[in-house]
Amino acid sequence: MNWIKTKKLKRNMNFILILCLLFAPIMMTLTVYANESIGGETPSGIPFLELEYEIDSFVNRYIGTKTPGVAIVVVSNGEIIFSRGYGSYLFNAHHLSQHKAIGYLVDENGIFERAVPLYVPAYPAGAMQGIAEDLARFAIALLSTENELNPLFENQNTLSRIFTSSSFDPNHLSRYHGFLRYIGAFPTFGHAGSLSSGFSTNLAIVPEEQFGIVVLSNVDVAGIELSIMNLLLGNDFGQIQPSTTDLPNANNLEGNFVSARSMAGSFLEFTDYFGIMTVVAIDENTITIAGETLVQVEPYVFRMIETNNHMNRALTAGVVRFIMEDGQPVQIAFGNPMDMIAMPRAMFFVVASVVIAIGSAVVFLTAPIIMVIMTFINKKKNVRLSRFSKLNYGMVLCGTLLIINNVGLFLRFGLNPNGKWSALVPHIWINYLLVGVAVLTFIFSLLSLRSEKVTVRNKLFGGIATVVVFLLLFILHNWNFFSMI
Numbered sequence: 148m149n150w151i152k153t154k155k156l157k158r159n160m161n162f163i164l165i166l167c168l169l170f171a172p173i174m175m176t177l178t179v180y181a182n183e184s185i186g187g188e189t190p191s192g193i194p195f196l197e198l199e200y201e202i203d204s205f206v207n208r209y210i211g212t213k214t215p216g217v218a219i220v221v222v223s224n225g226e227i228i229f230s231r232g233y234g235s236y237l238f239n240a241h242h243l244s245q246h247k248a249i250g251y252l253v254d255e256n257g258i259f260e261r262a263v264p265l266y267v268p269a270y271p272a273g274a275m276q277g278i279a280e281d282l283a284r285f286a287i288a289l290l291s292t293e294n295e296l297n298p299l300f301e302n303q304n305t306l307s308r309i310f311t312s313s314s315f316d317p318n319h320l321s322r323y324h325g326f327l328r329y330i331g332a333f334p335t336f337g338h339a340g341s342l343s344s345g346f347s348t349n350l351a352i353v354p355e356e357q358f359g360i361v362v363l364s365n366v367d368v369a370g371i372e373l374s375i376m377n378l379l380l381g382n383d384f385g386q387i388q389p390s391t392t393d394l395p396n397a398n399n400l401e402g403n404f405v406s407a408r409s410m411a412g413s414f415l416e417f418t419d420y421f422g423i424m425t426v427v428a429i430d431e432n433t434i435t436i437a438g439e440t441l442v443q444v445e446p447y448v449f450r451m452i453e454t455n456n457h458m459n460r461a462l463t464a465g466v467v468r469f470i471m472e473d474g475q476p477v478q479i480a481f482g483n484p485m486d487m488i489a490m491p492r493a494m495f496f497v498v499a500s501v502v503i504a505i506g507s508a509v510v511f512l513t514a515p516i517i518m519v520i521m522t523f524i525n526k527k528k529n530v531r532l533s534r535f536s537k538l539n540y541g542m543v544l545c546g547t548l549l550i551i552n553n554v555g556l557f558l559r560f561g562l563n564p565n566g567k568w569s570a571l572v573p574h575i576w577i578n579y580l581l582v583g584v585a586v587l588t589f590i591f592s593l594l595s596l597r598s599e600k601v602t603v604r605n606k607l608f609g610g611i612a613t614v615v616v617f618l619l620l621f622i623l624h625n626w627n628f629f630s631m632i
Contacts, residue, residue, distance in 0.1 A: 187223060189380070189381070190332040190335070190353050190356055190379065190381050191377075191378060191379055191381030192332075192381060193378075195223070198221065198229055199229060199231075202221075202229065202231070205375065206219070206233050206375070207233070209371050209374070210234040214234065214251075214364045214366040214371045215234050215365055216232065216233055216365050217232070217233050217234060217362060217363065217364045217365075217371055217372070217375075218232040218362070218364075219231055219232075219279065219360070219361070219362050219375060220282070220360070221358075221359070221379070222287050222359040223359075225287055225357070227283055232279075249262075249365060250262040250346045250365050250366070250367065251345055251366045251367070252367055253366060253367070261345075262345025262367065263345075278363075279361045279362070279363045280361075282350055283359065283361045285350075286350060286361060287359070289306070289309070289352055289359075290352055290354060290359055291306070309324045309326070310324075310334075311324070323336055325338065328466075329351055329376065330451070331380040331381060331382065332382060334353070334354070334355055335351055335352070335380055337352065339372070345365065345367050346365055346367065347364050347367055348361075348362070348363050349361075349372040349373065351380060360375070360376060360379055360380070394432055394443050394446055395443075395446055396431050397434050397443055398428040400426055400428065400447075401426050402426055402490070403423050403426075403490040404423070404424045404476075405419045405420060405422065405423055405424070405487060405488060406485070406486075406488075408486075409488070413630055414556065414627050414628045415560075416626060417500075420492075420497050423490065424436060426476075436467065436479070439451055440452055447468060447469040448467070448468050448469075449468075449469075450466055451466070451467070467480070467481055468480040475489070477489050500622050503618050503619070504619075504622055506615075507615050510615050511547040511550050511615070511619075512550060514543045514612075515543070515544065515547055533605065535596060535599065535601045535609060536605050536608075536609075538588045539592055539605075539613075541588040542585050542588040542589055542612055542616055543616070545581045545582075545584050545588065545616070546585070546612075546619055548577075549578065549581050549585075549619060549623070550619075552578060553574070553578070553623065553628055555574065556575075559571060559574070575628070575629060575630070575631055578623065578628055578629055579629060585616055585620070589616075
């Protein structure tokens with residue numbers, strides 16, 4: 148019996164083997180067809196068949212460290228080929244209708260803290276009222292060809308004009324009718340941002356490849372979105388060829404630059420100088436900006452050839468142009484709102500302003516303590532304060548209140564950057580009031596010298612107080628702390 152069973156088993160195995168051999172060509176054909184139907188690759192060269200694995204492996208390394216959650220959608224040739232939410236990100240539209248998405252801020256220690264909800268009465272409105280797939284459908288509409296009926300525009304020619312420069316100067320890399328030029332292996336356009344604190348959004352499309360990416364993250368610091376863009380979009384650094392023509396010497400471009408989106412005219416102008424960007428020439432054709440290396444490919448036009456910072460995908464398309472006037476660089480054009488201008492104020496004056504501000508703050512915050520001690524000592528010695536000394540004390544107190552008022556102004560703005568400007572106006576009026584009182588005490592102190600005898604020590608104290616007060620007033624005036632704009 149065992150022999151019969153063994154014989155039947157061998158016969159069945161042979162039959163199965165013959166079937167496999169007969170159907171192998173058919174199965175291979177079907178496999179090739181299936182691969183072609185979902186074939187293709189990202190601009191960075193990742194095959195679509197490996198896309199899920201690559202994204203999952205990449206994102207899982209950062210969930211909980213760079214962001215609490217993220218939603219990613221990839222589109223190709225008019226279809227969504229990948230759509231997934233990770234971590235704490237509420238991805239499903241039904242869930243959003245039941246529970247509002249939670250945004251997070253990152254503190255100095257890298258700890259996530261819940262952001263204050265900010266409602267925007269529009270749909271889709273960033274990550275709070277819409278989902279990534281909504282934005283992906285918008286990307287698909289932008290990737291449609293001119294022969295297709297576009298749901299966004301009545302005039303089909305509008306689509307072809309969107310990705311042309313909207314700058315008055317055709318040589319100036321600028322905005323593309325609402326989009327910015329991104330780094331990519333192919334011409335890439337995108338836009339990033341958020342309508343609400345605690346969320347960040349990034350959309351990139353590659354018209355030439357009919358490819359698009361949407362990344363929504365519920366943390367306000369751009370990080371993982373740009374890393375994902377780098378993973379899927381790639382770059383064209385290896386294709387950059389040095390120019391064979393004579394080029395201007397890059398050493399003439401060295402200097403310090405600040406944001407062109409300057410706060411000049413308001414007290415916030417001082418914050419422009421927190422982000423000074425320095426251009427350093429490595430040789431006649433190579434420079435570094437913010438740690439990135441760029442080579443000159445045309446007169447005053449530089450291409451990025453190396454970067455370790457994915458943030459620069461949003462800051463520059465890898466192309467930087469220097470705008471010159473009278474042989475001096477006056478602007479660095481990145482092709483987006485992050486353009487830089489030559490620093491309007493001399494570095495010496497900026498440093499001197501910081502030194503004077505810190506010095507006067509130390510003087511005026513410690514002076515009241517010294518005055519209280521001196522008053523107590525004089526009282527013990529039955530020495531009455533002269534009118535001159537009292538007026539000088541009053542002037543010093545005005546300086547102390549000026550320091551406190553303007554520190555409060557910065558704190559009020561920093562703790563609630565989305566607050567109303569009208570809430571800051573009282574601080575400006577208080578500055579005017581304190582200046583008026585300080586000037587009056589100074590004038591009356593001078594008049595008091597006619598009617599009473601003042602010791603040399605008191606005159607010296609009054610002179611130092613006057614100099615420090617007027618130095619502080621000069622700095623406050625020069626940095627627009629008396630401006631309502």
